[in-house]
Amino acid sequence: MKSDKKTFSLGQDLLTAGIALEIARNNRRCTVSEESRQSVIKSRQTVADIVEMGEPVYGINTGFGPLCTTRISKEETRILQMNILQSHSVGVGSPIQTETAKLMLILKAHSLAKGFSGISEITLDRILWHIENDAIPLVPSQGSVGASGDLAPLSHLFLPLIGLGKVNYQGREMETAELFEITGLKPLELGPKEGLALINGTQFIAAHATQVLEKLHHCLAQADIVGAMMIEGLQGSIKPFYSELHTLRPFKGNVHVAARINALLKGSEIMEDHIDCERVQDPYSLRCIPQVHGASRNAWLHLKELLEIELNAVTDNPVIIDQDLTISGGSFHGQPLAMALDYACLAASEIGNISDRRIYLALEGNSPGVPKLLMEDTGINSGYMILQYTSAALASENKSLCFPASADSIPTSLGQEDHVSMGSISGRKALQVLENVEKILAVELLTASQAFEFRKPLKSGVLLDEVHKKVRKHVAFADKDRVFATDIEAALTLIRDKAIIQTVEEARSKEGLSLKTPYSKEFEVY
Structure with missing residues (x-):
């Protein structure tokens, strides 16, 4: 057949x-x-x-x-x-x-x-x-x-x-x-x-880099969506995502993220409700999403470019050109990917770092209508206080994993191989950091959904409303303390299964909306 x-x-x-x-x-x-x-x-x-x-x-x-x-x-x-x-x-x-x-x-x-x-x-x-x-x-x-x-x-x-x-x-x-x-x-x-x-x-390094490229791509896409939900929940301003701002500093990642956030917030009653409020500007973790997420997107593009060269390269030694020319060179050296993976590792860590800051921001109770610790009856209840401990621990762990493996070299083979890349460690560390970032994003998804709830009866745009409905199918609104580890696990499953991305795509397709940006094609894995 x-x-x-x-x-x-x-x-x-x-x-x-x-x-x-x-x-x-x-x-x-x-x-x-x-x-x-x-x-x-x-x-x-x-x-x-x-x-x-x-x-x-x-x-x-x-x-x-x-x-x-x-x-x-x-x-x-x-x-x-x-x-x-x-x-x-x-x-x-x-x-x-x-x-x-x-x-x-x-x-x-x-x-x-x-x-x-x-x-x-x-x-x-x-x-x-x-x-x-x-x-x-x-x-x-x-x-x-x-x-x-x-x-x-x-x-x-x-x-x-x-x-x-x-x-x-x-x-x-x-x-x-x-x-x-x-x-x-x-x-x-x-x-x-x-x-x-x-x-x-270099196939061990390149195989890890292939997985890093895909996993980081998914984390970046979901960080935009969850970050947009947090903007809604905390009634942040939409102006920092206007194209007029980003054409003046047109990094590809920045332009791409800003356009995505703008599209995710389109048609939001929550945004309209506070358009004339007295707050002049939001904290960095909200209004600098294009700059921070965008910088990580730029790092992703760099890894993609180098990886595609490596995937199609001959990297063993010696290389047999013809009977008259065999070359004992150094194409097996993993430095090109090692450095790019260390860069990607830092880029991933920063997505978790700013996500933790948004989680903290949501707990402060400084946004009108959103109670401290995201729960009205606190004292007897601790609310979402300790979830941020988890995100802080994970963000800190990631920072400790960001030391570039490629900065080190220990001579091997009795000095014949006197400079090595340690790129295998770069790849393994990057995947470890990304697994932690998924967990941090799961915590932010919970806190953003909780903050989102306090904006009712106002509605967001159709895309984020559908995401909130998806979360609520798996995690109920919390009006008192419970074992939040169970909630985190449910949210983590949504993140790892890319359910948030899929929900947005289905809603976008149904409503005839677009999340396309000038750089959408470049930011694809496939």
Whole structure:
């Protein structure tokens, strides 16, 4: 039966973060075109010719790292490649997410299929089998310094090719030996250069960056929506979001966020109700949303730009240009993504930081009609007081995680690799920060919805009214204390499931409204 899924041609088509995620989630197939196969075959033959000629080429007939001057005989070149997978499998810590490991397989297959790595068709096809059959290797989260490639995690990723390591298959973890028993597969015998081609590259960093790009995008979109709800709840001014202001300082992120907030507040009775009030200006956490959220959007754009280059790059070493030119360079060095991920980590943290400030602002009781601690009967009730403790703790934790991993370097390989990127740590930290930001946004969603309630019978615009209704289906208005951890969990589920984004999209489509801005296309993941 013919599949109706779109097909991506590895080694040939342009890979984006969105496409990589579609493949990882089985929403798109990947294959290798005949053109790419011919490039792979040609590169493989070049390696075979180098072995026959006996001229020293790093990693083909020499040792690795500080052993680069140690010659390896023609007969031992295959043993060398088997040994490198085993000796470099030194990862520690909990396994990374199965999706992250699958992304690593996809990104590595795309790079190898370009035909500059000396890999064999058989090896490439086995990697494709693992992708297509969701037989995903277990990869420890720690052990990469982000240069010479993500050596340790990639070694674990490809141990199953030679019958070693563990995999997730059909819903459970198993030794590769058991996988072979179930499927009838046999271990591969790697040829010269193949082991090194497999483990040299930035796929651990890039896979994490792919997930960071998507998760940060969702957090940014929801921060705009929840922030707009808080503006309504606290009767902030709409003027700071006028295009007339932002054309005078037209950062893409700022313009985009301001236009979105303006559209979210459109048609609001709450805004109209206080249009002639005596307050001159709002606190920064409300009126500077375009500047703060916008700066984080700009950081997101930077990561997207660099990641798309990396996803389509050849990052192993040496690179086989042709029989006369092999280059032992440094394209495995993770610095370009390491620095961008550290920037994105800071950008994510700041979204949580300003969200916590809005939560605090909502509790002060300085907005007319909104009681202190967001509850009328306080004293016997503490109201929403302690929820802000949680957001403060999370915001502080994020700040401690913002020290840039790429600012550090510890020499490895007896000094041969004397500057490394630590980009693997950058990627892991960024995801950790984003998980905390989701929790902070969940708390703000609760407090904004509570403040929103005190504006009744006035209505907001249709988009935010629908969001408030969505929240109230899962979390009731609080007129007395209760176990608020349950509320936070419900709100967090809405955030993580992107239910808030979906609610806005459905309402927007139904009402024929638009959230498009001049930069909407650029701010898409897919």
